[in-house]
Structure formats: C-alpha cells, structure tokens
Amino acid sequence: MTDTTMTLDQKTGQQAAAAPKEAEMPPAIRPATERDPLRARIEDFSFYYSNGFQAIKHVDMPILDRKITAIIGPSGCGKSTLLRSLNRMHDLYPGNRYEGKVILEPEGENLIGPDADPVLVRLRVGMVFQKPNPFPKSIYENVAAGLRVRGIKKRAVIDEAVESALRRAAIWDEVKDKLHGSAYDLSGGQQQRLCIARGLAPNPEILLLDEPTSALDPIATAKVEDLVQELSETVTIVIVTHNMQQASRISHRTAFMYLGEAIEFGETAQIFTNPRHPRTENYITGRYG
Template sequence: MPPPIKAAAESDALRARIEDFSFYYANGFQAIKSVSMPILDRKVTAIIGPSGCGKSTLLRRLNRMHDLYPGNRYEGRVILEPEGENLVGRDADPVLVRLRIGMVFQKPNPFPKSIYENVAAGLRVRGISKRQVIDEAVESALKRAAIWDEVKDKLNGSAYDLSGGQQQRLCIARGLAPNPEILLLDEPTSALDPIATAKVEDLVQELAKSVTIVIVTHNMQQAARISHRTAFMYLGELTEFGETSQIFNNPQHPRTENYITGRYG
C-alpha cells in the first residue's frame, strides 16, 4: 500500500480543500480518481507528474472549464475557505467561479482587443461599469503582473502586438483584475524563452504574497524553485503531497522517487 498523503501542517491556513474528487469524461473514462489535497492560502502549490497523468485536467476542473462540454461529470467536493462553499456544487455559478478562480493557460491567449479591454473583461462580467473603477483596477492588475511600465503608454493598442512573454503577463493581469481568491497556472512558461520564463517565475513568487497560486508544470526544476508544496500525480491519482523540499529530497513513494530521478516521465 502507498504511504498516506501528508496533510498540511496545522499552522498553514487553507484557501481550499479538494475532497475525494473524481472526474469522468462523457465516454466514461475516469481521468481523476478520488483526489484529496489541501490548497494553502497565499502559497504556491505545484502539481507535477508524467504526461497524461491528469494534472491539467484537475487544474481545469477547479475552474469549471469542463462544464463547457456536455456529458462530463464529477464526484466529490472542492471547498473554498473560509466560506465553506463547494465550487463544484450544483448551486455554484460556473461564471462566478471562473472570476473567483482565475486561469492562465499554457499558450498566451489574449483576446482580440486592446490591452486595456483584455484586463477589463472580467470586471465587466462582474457588472462593473464605472470608468474610474475600471481604470484603477486595470492599472493595479498590470502593475501586479509586472507589465505596467511596458504597456502604460499603449493601453489602446492591440494585445497581439506584445511579445509572447508580455502576452502571458497580460493574461496573468487579466486573471488578477477581478481579484480572485486563487490563480491557476497551467504550464504558463512552456511556450516562453528562458528570459521570459524567469520573469514569470519571479512574478509568481511575488504574487504568492497576496494570492493563492496552483501551478501545473512539466519542469521539475521550476517546481522546486517557486513552489511551497508539491503534489505528484500518476494515472489520475494523487500519489504524494508535501513540502516541496521533502518531495524532491526525500520522496516517500517509489513512483515519486522514480519520476524525480528521471527513471520515467
């Protein structure tokens, strides 16, 4: 039997709890199998594992992305703390969930709009229409995403005119603008060069001071550099969860050790 999943220390505040969570595609395939893990408040949690292990599927479920496709279903709960709200419950509005749980994808995906309107999009969905409020929120989000100085003089310009690294930071700003409780990052640097990757990693560490972050990454060195806790997934199951230093230096499960040491993956 595998060793039990380690829980967060009692002193760690929780932002969310994933409880016995499973996900099934419309064809009946079970992609996520009874995953339970804590998401710590204002910490970076990395999810690692070989390709096809379910890490990106789990991340997107937290944002209710799979609701867009008929026939998909899930079991279990994702509880947002301290409210105790089940984000995947029938009463939870998926649109509001996506504003509270921001999402940034592997490839930068700015809207075909101006830089300003990209960041303002979530605010308008929230029903905010006062120009001054939107202006202040857009500026704040761009500053938090460390791109304000690069775009402040061209806010009305197309987001497509930005470099790949700038577009990704713009997408992070777009996710931050509605002031989410959690920001999900799905391999956010895999399409970027080393310089742009370093900027995003620095940004993630700075943002974790004010927002909870969950990042899926195929880059184990990146997980070791920027995360506080790491979850290792294999074939849809959560094999091991713990402090990042423990996972990389003293893994408790043979599968985790084999993956960390490069024996497979």
C-alpha cells in the same frame, strides 16, 4: 501490487494521516494535516470525461492560503484536468462529470456541488492558460475584460484596476505607453504576463496557472516565475507544470500525480529531496516521465 489493492488501501487509509508503507510500491501518500491556513480542500475528488474515462481518481489535496501549490507528473496524469476542474472549465463541454468535493475555505462552499453555478465559481477562481490567449482587443480592454464581465462600468474604477493589475503582473512599464494598442503586438512572454494581469484584475481568491511557461523562452519564463512568486504574497496560486525545476524553484507545496491519482503531497523541499513514495522518486530523478 495491483491497482485494485492500491485503491482499497487508499480508501482505508483515508482517515489516518499516513497509510502504512508496503515493501515495493506503497499506496499513495495522503496529505498530512496542514497547520497553515487553507484556502481550499480537495476531498475524494474524481472526474470523468464524457466518454466515461476516469481522469482523476479519488484525489485529496489541500490548497494553502496565499501559497504556491505545484502539481507535477508525467503527461496524461490528470494534472491539467484537476486544475481545470477547480474553476469548472469542464462544464463547457457536455457529459463531463465530477465526484467528491472541492471546498472553498473559510466559507466551506463546495465548488463542484449541484448548487454551485460554474459562472460564479469562475468569478472567484481565475485561470491562466498554457498558451497565451489575449483577446483580439487592446491591452487595456484585455485587462478590463474581467471587470466588464462583472458589470463594472465606472471608467475611474476600471482605469485604476487595470493599472494595478498590470503593475502586479510586472508589465506596466512595458505597456503603459501603448495601453490602447493591440494585445497581439506584444511578445509571447508579454502576452502571458498580460493574461496573468487579466486574471488578477478582478481580484480572484485563487489563481490557476496551467503550464504558463511551456510556450515561453527561458528569459520570459524567468520573468513569469518571479512574478508568480511575488503574487503568492497576496493571492493563492495553483500551478501545473511539467518542469520539475520550476516546481522546486517557486512552489511551497508540491503534489505528484500519476495516472489520475495523487501519489504524494508535501512540502516542496521534502518532495524533491526526500520523496516518500518510490514513484515520486522515480519521476523526479528522471527514471520515467
């Protein structure tokens, strides 16, 4: 089975719900039609870095409204690259190129289209990074940052939004007495929840989490996981993780990526208990990583 034939198979199988399986290494499985409401659709999406490297190859993936979509896969498979494409992070560095579509529902706006302003996209799609990156400001100002960016100046509005975001991020009780203290005095786990609160404060339509617990200890990780699950009742979440247990614990849908391709997408339970693609099975059973 060569890559060329796989790509060809992918192309032809794109319209049909599921491509016919082959004996040893079938083509990537296309996402089945979703009955749940969508928040975004990734269609035939490719991404090229400025050095010409194609990090994402013709990915199709639905993003369900107010559900958690996990992207898993071995290092270098393009999962973070895909996530960072969703709020146009790659536009910060010259020479990077997108192809295909990322349609935001229900408006049908293409986030990577030529008319889409990356700054406006980022106002709608928030992001939490791998390493906690609070700003060198007070806790309050960290959470207020997204509102100030949007030109909100009314003290009462900001106060309310800061408290509500900190409550939603389940960190209010820990910081309510030191809102004007430095964010750097918090522990790593608290800093990461602060960063989630910062992402939540401006009420984004989608919140992207890029391996949000990779720098945290197990207790802090558990707190962030609980928080993410709670948040999914109100906001659409896409999370990249190298931790398969995490994906299986918290997500509703899981996508498995390998070498820039989306190999399989489905309900999390199905991906982890009954993977359809041998590569997915190999990965989740730990045969390679």
